[in-house]
Amino acid sequence: MGLRADLIGARSHVSPEAGSLGADFYARAVLDVARDLLGCVVEHGGCAGVIVETEAYHESEPACHAFVGVTPRTRTLFADPGTAYVYRSYGIHALLNAVCEPPGVGAAVLIRALEPLRGVERMRERRGGVGDEQLCSGPGKLTQALGVELRHNATSLLDGPIAIRRRALEIEPVAPVAVAPRVGITKAVDLTWRFCLAGNPHVSRPRPSL
DNA sequence: CATGGGATTGACT
DNA sequence: GTCAATCCCATGC
Numbered sequence: 001m002g003l004r005a006d007l008i009g010a011r012s013h014v015s016p017e018a019g020s021l022g023a024d025f026y027a028r029a030v031l032d033v034a035r036d037l038l039g040c041v042v043e044h045g046g047c048a049g050v051i052v053e054t055e056a057y058h059e060s061e062p063a064c065h066a067f068v069g070v071t072p073r074t075r076t077l078f079a080d081p082g083t084a085y086v087y088r089s090y091g092i093h094a095l096l097n098a099v100c101e102p103p104g105v106g107a108a109v110l111i112r113a114l115e116p117l118r119g120v121e122r123m124r125e126r127r128g129g130v131g132d133e134q135l136c137s138g139p140g141k142l143t144q145a146l147g148v149e150l151r152h153n154a155t156s157l158l159d160g161p162i163a164i165r166r167r168a169l170e171i172e173p174v175a176p177v178a179v180a181p182r183v184g185i186t187k188a189v190d191l192t193w194r195f196c197l198a199g200n201p202h203v204s205r206p207r208p209s210l
Numbered sequence: 211c212a213t214g215g216g217a218t219t220g221a222c223t
Numbered sequence: 224g225t226c227a228a229t230c231c232c233a234t235g236c
Contacts, residue, residue, distance in 0.1 A: 091230035
């Protein structure tokens, strides 16, 4: 069976996800969580996609919002593991992160791209008729496609409106993981804390070389 | 209270 | 390749 190329729509009736990820999953080192979130499914309001790109951020490095400590903006980053950190970027886009590491440690995984899985028609409506490979190929695009907004900041990914689930074992992705520097930052640019499913067409630009 | 800078995107040269 | 849009908030006076 074609498990790789024809995910869109074809598996809508297969119930492809196992249970929601627990707090213990997110409480680990943020780099491990970023890597392990690849292949998991993000769902909101009937729309869902497979995570194909992530980045890790940690309070110990200056590209992370939590580097400055606890402020009204960064408070969520220090909350319980498995909390959604949603913030506005460049005045326009809402970016979705999963808070990681033990409570009190400011760290999160930025969800940067999805392979659309369910609710694709609704995503197309929200995204204004772009091609299916552009529906969720960026952190601002995927929140627009899923209808994730700033009001979801600080909600739980364990039992809240946004869910992240593991997929069933038989359809776990087998693609190798590409590791690269993070996108769009000006500090700590040398850290290779970006993770992508290599060769997946829904990864954002710039595509990491294999 | 004023200012400046983004974990981006899409339109345009 | 360049660039503007547009909002939240950190910082400094």
